[in-house]
Amino acid sequence: MKKLFDKLSLRGKLTFIITLTSCLVLVLTFIAIIALQWMSLRNDLLQDTQVLSRGIGENCAAAMIFNDQQAAALALEPLSSTPHIVGARLFNKKQEIFAEFYQDLARDSSIDQLSAAIILRQGHTFSSTYLDVFEPVIYEGETLGQLMIRVDLAKVNNVLIHYGWVGLTVFFIYSLLAFLLANSFQRLISEPIKSLALSMRTISQEKNYSHRVQKCSQDELGSLFDSFNDMLSEIEIRDQELLNSKVHLEHQAHHDPLTKLANRLLFHARLEHSLARAKRMKSRLAVLYIDLDRFKNINDSLGHDFGDKVLCAVSERMTSLVREADTLARLGGDEFVIILEQLRRNDDVGRYVEKLLRELAQTIKISDQKLHLTASIGISLYPDNADDVDSLMQTADIAMYQAKNKGSNLYQFYSADMNSNTRESLLLENQLRSALKNKQLTLHYQPQIELKTGNLIGFEALIRWNHPELGLVSPLDFVPLAEASGLIVPIGEWVLYTACKQMKKIQEQWQLPLRMAVNISPRQFLHPSLVQTVAEVLYRTKLKPGSLELEITESMVMGNVEQSIGKMNEFNKMGVELAIDDFGTGYSSLEYLKKFPISKLKIDQSFVRELGVDANDTAIVNSVIALSKSMGLEVIAEGIETIEQLDLLKEEGCDQGQGYLFSKPLPKAALPSLLDSFLVTDPEALSRMMQNNNGY
Numbered sequence: 001m002k003k004l005f006d007k008l009s010l011r012g013k014l015t016f017i018i019t020l021t022s023c024l025v026l027v028l029t030f031i032a033i034i035a036l037q038w039m040s041l042r043n044d045l046l047q048d049t050q051v052l053s054r055g056i057g058e059n060c061a062a063a064m065i066f067n068d069q070q071a072a073a074l075a076l077e078p079l080s081s082t083p084h085i086v087g088a089r090l091f092n093k094k095q096e097i098f099a100e101f102y103q104d105l106a107r108d109s110s111i112d113q114l115s116a117a118i119i120l121r122q123g124h125t126f127s128s129t130y131l132d133v134f135e136p137v138i139y140e141g142e143t144l145g146q147l148m149i150r151v152d153l154a155k156v157n158n159v160l161i162h163y164g165w166v167g168l169t170v171f172f173i174y175s176l177l178a179f180l181l182a183n184s185f186q187r188l189i190s191e192p193i194k195s196l197a198l199s200m201r202t203i204s205q206e207k208n209y210s211h212r213v214q215k216c217s218q219d220e221l222g223s224l225f226d227s228f229n230d231m232l233s234e235i236e237i238r239d240q241e242l243l244n245s246k247v248h249l250e251h252q253a254h255h256d257p258l259t260k261l262a263n264r265l266l267f268h269a270r271l272e273h274s275l276a277r278a279k280r281m282k283s284r285l286a287v288l289y290i291d292l293d294r295f296k297n298i299n300d301s302l303g304h305d306f307g308d309k310v311l312c313a314v315s316e317r318m319t320s321l322v323r324e325a326d327t328l329a330r331l332g333g334d335e336f337v338i339i340l341e342q343l344r345r346n347d348d349v350g351r352y353v354e355k356l357l358r359e360l361a362q363t364i365k366i367s368d369q370k371l372h373l374t375a376s377i378g379i380s381l382y383p384d385n386a387d388d389v390d391s392l393m394q395t396a397d398i399a400m401y402q403a404k405n406k407g408s409n410l411y412q413f414y415s416a417d418m419n420s421n422t423r424e425s426l427l428l429e430n431q432l433r434s435a436l437k438n439k440q441l442t443l444h445y446q447p448q449i450e451l452k453t454g455n456l457i458g459f460e461a462l463i464r465w466n467h468p469e470l471g472l473v474s475p476l477d478f479v480p481l482a483e484a485s486g487l488i489v490p491i492g493e494w495v496l497y498t499a500c501k502q503m504k505k506i507q508e509q510w511q512l513p514l515r516m517a518v519n520i521s522p523r524q525f526l527h528p529s530l531v532q533t534v535a536e537v538l539y540r541t542k543l544k545p546g547s548l549e550l551e552i553t554e555s556m557v558m559g560n561v562e563q564s565i566g567k568m569n570e571f572n573k574m575g576v577e578l579a580i581d582d583f584g585t586g587y588s589s590l591e592y593l594k595k596f597p598i599s600k601l602k603i604d605q606s607f608v609r610e611l612g613v614d615a616n617d618t619a620i621v622n623s624v625i626a627l628s629k630s631m632g633l634e635v636i637a638e639g640i641e642t643i644e645q646l647d648l649l650k651e652e653g654c655d656q657g658q659g660y661l662f663s664k665p666l667p668k669a670a671l672p673s674l675l676d677s678f679l680v681t682d683p684e685a686l687s688r689m690m691q692n693n694n695g696y
């Protein structure tokens, strides 16, 4: 039953409940009425029969006194006027039938049940079919006999059966009516719920949470509608918030937070799109890879906040020069890219880039500070240089480096012969480039000693790459790569700046007249902006030029001797010292050597290693020392590892020395304790340092 009920629709349930309730009420009412009616009919009958039996009993008393049975029978005769009386019997004291009466001639045999056994008792009994009334016949206080009257209850029962039929008919009509009414009234409740359910379904299907349901009443249903509408409002608000944050996140994911330009991700997508369009329309396209020149210097000397402002100013300037149809993006750091679409001729790109460089070179004013910024631009063309996104980017990048190597404020179209770099070296190069950005590069400092006195005279700055996977990478492994890719230029600038800043700090803190030797690579030396870079570094770090010594090798000078000498002279004028590193391994052309405005020769460690062991090497070391003496140059031996080597060098009159015997190259953090020991003129300082150096 419960299962059946559960299966019904809400409408069915309501109809069922209303109909059932009203029918039950009707049935109960009807039963109550029938019961009352039954009781009242029986009472009436009893009372009537009792009155009748009393009267007849009195009439029979005289007949019984005189023992006149006929008179007694006559006294019973009036009972015939009451049709529902079946019969009556009059018993005498001996319980013998004194007189009888039967309504029908066909004597009702049930009358025989009326015996005198229950004589002398007043009262009545009801059976399902008869009512028996007993009335004692009394005369002057003496009981003469007993009158018994049997009444047929058929009349009462017939009335009840009649009522039953009427009731049943009424019940059916009523049930039908109740069902019809319930079925129609239940709509008042089920219709709103149905419409609410329908609205819910539509809303959840269409996801249209702006929809509202129409309230139809002020009752609980009304408040259900209100609650539903409230819930929709909540969802709508939450949806809007979600949408906003999605839009915001999407914007963040595709834009550079600083300049608000497209970022690498969006740029990639746009380039893919532009390329597809160019392929479809058979048009040309250019990718310009823009890198600001010496931006790192600005960041290091004026702070990152200032650097950020510069980047914003530059991006604004570039935005004003980019057409609506073209894309400008910031790839990170000081690298920007532009996609130029629908080009007619490659020359157009050249003209555009020249204009861009001109505009970028205009003075930028930030917080009352005037800046002259330039950029290097590499250009790759579709379809000439590459026909997919990655190749276009790579070739534009290579071209940009080429432009940077040639000097600042230049642009360069990509050409196939630039692509000597293999993919692997590009990968490593990329890692190296990010190494600089991610501060994975660090400097170690190796002390240089005046051999005669044992005094500390300075340090040589030696670069280290703290690779996240490979650990500490030797410069012998990555400097050639940096050299080949041109990355040595920005890296070298960083080394110069960091070493000079460190030396300035040492001089200020320990008041020692020390010098910092910095290695310069061939490409760095040939770079047109080296002199300017050094001047800038000295200006920014406030280090005296005499405290900086640049280590160059013979080979890098021999390529273009005149130009190199010119550059060396410029350093000379500036007051920066020059030393020839790894002396003896290159040309060692005495003809040129005398023309070089240098102050020091550095004997290569390969000769020092075999000093006193190999006669040739000993001879070379000795002659280099002699040569430098005759030329009035200082001489320093590198790679001193043993006391024997040291003694031999001292004997020959070598001025300075550097090597593991004194100390390995030290990280910045290890410098204070070393410098502290040299602060007071302590003859033991050197030997103490020599003892301690194994710790590093």
Ligand code: C2E
Pocket: 446, 461, 462, 463, 474, 475, 476, 479, 492, 495, 519, 520, 521, 551, 581, 582, 605, 638, 639, 640, 641, 658, 659, 660, 661, 665
């Ligand atoms: P280098 O300029 O001739 O530097 C001397 C090298 O000899 C350093 O190696 C130093 O650690 C090592 N050395 C010093 N004393 C001893 C010793 O007693 N025994 C031995 N066996 N070795 C000793 P490092 O640091 O590995 O540098 C190697 C080369 O990498 C340098 O040779 C230099 O040419 C280049 N390099 C290092 N830092 C820089 C830099 O900042 N810029 C450039 N362009 N080149 C650098």
Ligand code: MG
Pocket: 460, 519, 551, 581
């Ligand atoms: Mg060196």
Ligand code: MG
Pocket: 581, 582, 602, 604, 605, 638
């Ligand atoms: Mg060397």
